[in-house]
Amino acid sequence: MLDIGHYLTRITAHLENGRLVGDVVAQNRGARSEYEFVAVRHDPKAAAAAAAVQAPSIAGNWEIPLSDPSAKGEKAFRFIVEQKGAEVAASILRVDGDTGAYSGVFKNGAWQLSHFDGSRPGVIEVTPQADGTLRIVQGGARAQRSAADAYAAAPDGRAARVFTAYRPEVARAKGLPQPANHLTHSTARDAGEKFTFSFPDLDGRLRSHDDPGFKGKAVIAVVTGTWCPNCHDEAQYLGRTGPQVPRPGLAVVALNFEEVEQQQSLQRARAFVSQYNVEYPYLQAGSPEEMWAKVPQLVNLNTWPTTLFIGRDGTIRAVHSGFGSPATGDFYAKQDKEFTSRVEQLLAEKAPVAAETPAPADPVAVADH
Numbered sequence: 001m002l003d004i005g006h007y008l009t010r011i012t013a014h015l016e017n018g019r020l021v022g023d024v025v026a027q028n029r030g031a032r033s034e035y036e037f038v039a040v041r042h043d044p045k046a047a048a049a050a051a052a053v054q055a056p057s058i059a060g061n062w063e064i065p066l067s068d069p070s071a072k073g074e075k076a077f078r079f080i081v082e083q084k085g086a087e088v089a090a091s092i093l094r095v096d097g098d099t100g101a102y103s104g105v106f107k108n109g110a111w112q113l114s115h116f117d118g119s120r121p122g123v124i125e126v127t128p129q130a131d132g133t134l135r136i137v138q139g140g141a142r143a144q145r146s147a148a149d150a151y152a153a154a155p156d157g158r159a160a161r162v163f164t165a166y167r168p169e170v171a172r173a174k175g176l177p178q179p180a181n182h183l184t185h186s187t188a189r190d191a192g193e194k195f196t197f198s199f200p201d202l203d204g205r206l207r208s209h210d211d212p213g214f215k216g217k218a219v220i221a222v223v224t225g226t227w228c229p230n231c232h233d234e235a236q237y238l239g240r241t242g243p244q245v246p247r248p249g250l251a252v253v254a255l256n257f258e259e260v261e262q263q264q265s266l267q268r269a270r271a272f273v274s275q276y277n278v279e280y281p282y283l284q285a286g287s288p289e290e291m292w293a294k295v296p297q298l299v300n301l302n303t304w305p306t307t308l309f310i311g312r313d314g315t316i317r318a319v320h321s322g323f324g325s326p327a328t329g330d331f332y333a334k335q336d337k338e339f340t341s342r343v344e345q346l347l348a349e350k351a352p353v354a355a356e357t358p359a360p361a362d363p364v365a366v367a368d369h
Contacts, residue, residue: 005271006226007118008262013039026119027227027259027268035121052086055106056128059083061330062165064092064136065176072096072185072302075177079136079165080328088113090126091327092138095180096303097230101327117229134165183338185321186300194314195221195297197255199283202266202273207281209314213251218346219310220252220339223295225288226272227259228304233325235276237336249312249347252280255295257288309342312351318342 002011013022020039027033062079069075078093086106090113091098102113102124110127127135139160166176198208209215222238224231238252262268266284273282285294288304295301298308303321311317320338324331 004118006232006268006275007229008227008268008271009119013037024116024121027261033120037121053106055083055086055088055111057083058088058111058126058128058134061168062134063168063171063176063179064163064165065171070094072180073300074180076171076179077163078179078328078331079134079163080331082329088126089327090124091325092124092136093179093324093328093331094322095182095185096322097228097233097305098324098328100229100233100325118232119227119229129164132167132170136163136165137161138163180321182321182335183318186298186303186306186319188316188319189297189299192315193297195219195308195310195316196314197221197253197283197285197295199255199285199294201281201283202270207253207283213281214253216312216351217249217251218312218343218349219308220250220343221308221310222252222254223257223285223291223301223304223306223308224254225257225304226262226268227288230323230325231305232272232276234305234307234323235272235278237323238280239276239278247347249351250343254278254280254282255285256282257285257291257294260287263287307339309346311346312349317346 003009004011007026009024009026011022011024013020015021018041020037022037022039024035024037025033026035059081062081064077064079066075066077070077072095074095079090080093080098081088081090083089087103088106088111089101089103090111091101093099099122100115100117102115102122104111104113110125112123112125114121114123116122122138124139125137127137129135137160166174171178194209196209198206200206209219220238222231222234224234226232235254256269258266258269263284269282269284272278285291292301297316298306298319305323307320307323308316309318309320320335324335326332328335
């Protein structure tokens with residue numbers, strides 16, 4: 001048995017005829033999800049044989065138009081592929097973030113790719129088509145059999161999803177919809193309105209935008225939740241390689257929305273903070289359903305995470321919806337450049353005169369990043 005505390009996931013398995021047979025139980029947004037799995041030992045000979053296959057090239061960027069808009073209003077997703085011979089790592093990128101890297105090899109005319117991020121397992125089958133498109137079947141049943149039935153049930157009881165991916169230039173020529181813009185999906189309702197907050201930290205101490213650790217500084221504020229895989233990706237980024245490395249004039253704060261069941265013990269939130277070495281204040285803002293009431297300053301706020309770039313004067317200068325992990329390749333690099341550039345712009349601004357007056361020492365002041 002393996003407990004993954006920062007995801008609140010438990011993996012149980014037993015050895016059966018040389019295979020590991022087990023299940024994954026994960027709590028997400030207050031609901032329990034259960035997935036069964038079978039794992040076999042890595043076979044070097046089979047892997048070498050797969051690597052020797054002459055696989056067609058699908059590397060690069062693709063777009064997946066949707067027959068119906070997503071729950072967040074998206075009309076298309078991105079599909080990003082890195083390929084080395086017959087081996088592929090691919091990710092589906094939505095406006096709220098990506099699936100993580102599905103990885104695998106080409107065999108029997110298709111790529112059989114799988115992924116597990118600590119919260120949920122997944123598989124996709126990617127088949128190149130004669131017209132230059134890709135047929136993508138997302139659902140657990142596809143790792144073992146052909147994707148002949150577009151809606152065959154996956155092992156967890158949910159229907160598999162079937163997509164067609166086009167190269168971006170082909171999608172434009174056909175007049176297909178583009179993926180959502182991460183920089184305009186959510187916006188500030190009033191550019192002149194100051195972003196305010198007041199929530200307790202993990203120790204129950206109330207922190208607010210008026211604390212000396214925030215006032216007069218550039219601030220990165222993240223609307224987040226530990227049940228959200230893409231929020232885990234951003235926490236790793238902010239804690240290790242992001243633009244917030246300790247420097248004068250910059251502070252980071254997380255507004256965490258945790259399920260009601262977790263709000264007493266904060267078990268997963270504490271494990272999350274420990275796992276990713278989160279040194280910035282991790283404030284408990286309420287339950288996910290309360291996000292719109294607790295963060296009313298944003299319009300069309302519906303992605304986890306959402307990152308706000310706040311100027312020294314306290315106003316929102318930019319909003320970035322979602323977070324793409326390193327699995328998104330060039331998109332991740334572009335995102336990193338964007339985050340860093342925005343921070344540099346905010347730090348270049350002169351602090352308000354009132355904020356330049358030294359404030360008295362505050363024993364619970366937020367550490368200045």
